[in-house]
Amino acid sequence: MDVENTYTSCHILKHGLCFFANAVASCCLSPIDRIDEQSPPILFENYEGEVFSKQELLSQIDYYNTLFKNGNFPVPCRNCVHIEEKEWDEENYIDYITITNFSKCNADCIYCSNGEEMISRTNETYEILPILKHLKNIELIRKGCEIHIGGGEFTIYEECNAILELFAVNDFARVFVPTNAIKYSQLLFEAMDKATTYIIVSLDSGSKNLYKKIKRVDAFNQVIQNLKKYAATEKSRDAIRLKYIIIPTVNDNIFEFKKFLNIAKNIGVQNIIIDIDARYSRFANYSIDDYYIYLAQVMNEIALKMNFKTEFYSFLCQCKKDTNEHKFSFTEYLYKYIKFRYFSPELKELYESHQYFINSRI
Numbered sequence: 001m002d003v004e005n006t007y008t009s010c011h012i013l014k015h016g017l018c019f020f021a022n023a024v025a026s027c028c029l030s031p032i033d034r035i036d037e038q039s040p041p042i043l044f045e046n047y048e049g050e051v052f053s054k055q056e057l058l059s060q061i062d063y064y065n066t067l068f069k070n071g072n073f074p075v076p077c078r079n080c081v082h083i084e085e086k087e088w089d090e091e092n093y094i095d096y097i098t099i100t101n102f103s104k105c106n107a108d109c110i111y112c113s114n115g116e117e118m119i120s121r122t123n124e125t126y127e128i129l130p131i132l133k134h135l136k137n138i139e140l141i142r143k144g145c146e147i148h149i150g151g152g153e154f155t156i157y158e159e160c161n162a163i164l165e166l167f168a169v170n171d172f173a174r175v176f177v178p179t180n181a182i183k184y185s186q187l188l189f190e191a192m193d194k195a196t197t198y199i200i201v202s203l204d205s206g207s208k209n210l211y212k213k214i215k216r217v218d219a220f221n222q223v224i225q226n227l228k229k230y231a232a233t234e235k236s237r238d239a240i241r242l243k244y245i246i247i248p249t250v251n252d253n254i255f256e257f258k259k260f261l262n263i264a265k266n267i268g269v270q271n272i273i274i275d276i277d278a279r280y281s282r283f284a285n286y287s288i289d290d291y292y293i294y295l296a297q298v299m300n301e302i303a304l305k306m307n308f309k310t311e312f313y314s315f316l317c318q319c320k321k322d323t324n325e326h327k328f329s330f331t332e333y334l335y336k337y338i339k340f341r342y343f344s345p346e347l348k349e350l351y352e353s354h355q356y357f358i359n360s361r362i
Contacts, residue, residue, distance in 0.1 A: 243275055
């Protein structure tokens with residue numbers, strides 16, 4: 001082991017880029033609920049799409065890297081679960097990109113954090129393609145990198161097709177696209193079918209009326225039809241992750257979850273994500289009530305018995321896949337990283353009426 005290159009740091013901090021509406025950071029994975037005024041590790045402030053040089057970027061990344069090397073923990077990285085001590089490579093490359101500089105959407109989900117102020121600010125965002133092309137041309141972006149789309153609805157984003165053509169359909173990168181599937185994208189389907197591109201669709205319900213209540217648009221039938229189109233081939237079907245976000249007092253019951261699973265089964269989707277409303281579980285300084293830990297466990301058991309493949313993540317931490325103990329990893333991660341102090345006694349009492357949903361198991 002090289003002692004000199006062994007220290008506490010983070011792969012994404014060293015090799016990542018995150019494009020916000022008005023800044024470029026290393027990532028958006030740190031606890032950015034602004035607890036104690038905490039913010040992501042910023043590389044460029046007041047950013048409006050300028051093409052920065054390789055040296056400018058590496059110098060900004062090196063600032064945080066040097067802090068870690070000298071044993072000084074950068075404030076933006078405090079409480080982040082991705083920090084680890086190991087021997088690090090000192091090569092200069094980018095292999096983890098997050099694009100979240102826009103927030104325009106054709107739905108209005110009740111749990112979405114993009115309020116009116118953010119939407120009005122980011123509908124007219126800067127063009128990201130010139131800087132991405134530049135970084136790719138100077139070979140700073142490594143082939144096989146991961147690109148994660150955030151922000152609003154990607155299929156209505158003006159640079160959607162150009163980004164897919166640059167990185168996805170040619171299999172240059174592994175691309176992860178959250179989409180509400182209200183609008184169908186043929187190019188996105190081709191990327192799913194021909195390359196390593198995945199979509200994540202938060203259906204969050206198994207019925208039209210509840211979908212409309214959560215999404216605040218009447219598009220349930222349209223989404224189901226588009227999901228069937230996306231699931232047209234074996235490879236594209238395997239590239240779909242159908243997500244169920246548990247929303248307190250709205251869909252936090254087994255009955256609705258079973259209807260959700262039946263829809264997934266009818267479409268042919270095998271990959272299920274169980275999540276928790278970000279307003280209740282954002283980042284390490286928030287906490288999740290024991291009720292939802294148990295509910296998620298039971299949902300997981302039901303899905304596994306129906307031969308679904310399950311994943312858990314809640315913005316706080318994306319759990320590592322462990323084929324031997326997969327069904328327990330979510331709870332282990334939560335108990336390790338979350339302080340259970342968010343829910344008030346009154347809120348806990350509110351959920352006691354829900355216990356019959358999960359006591360009956362399956």
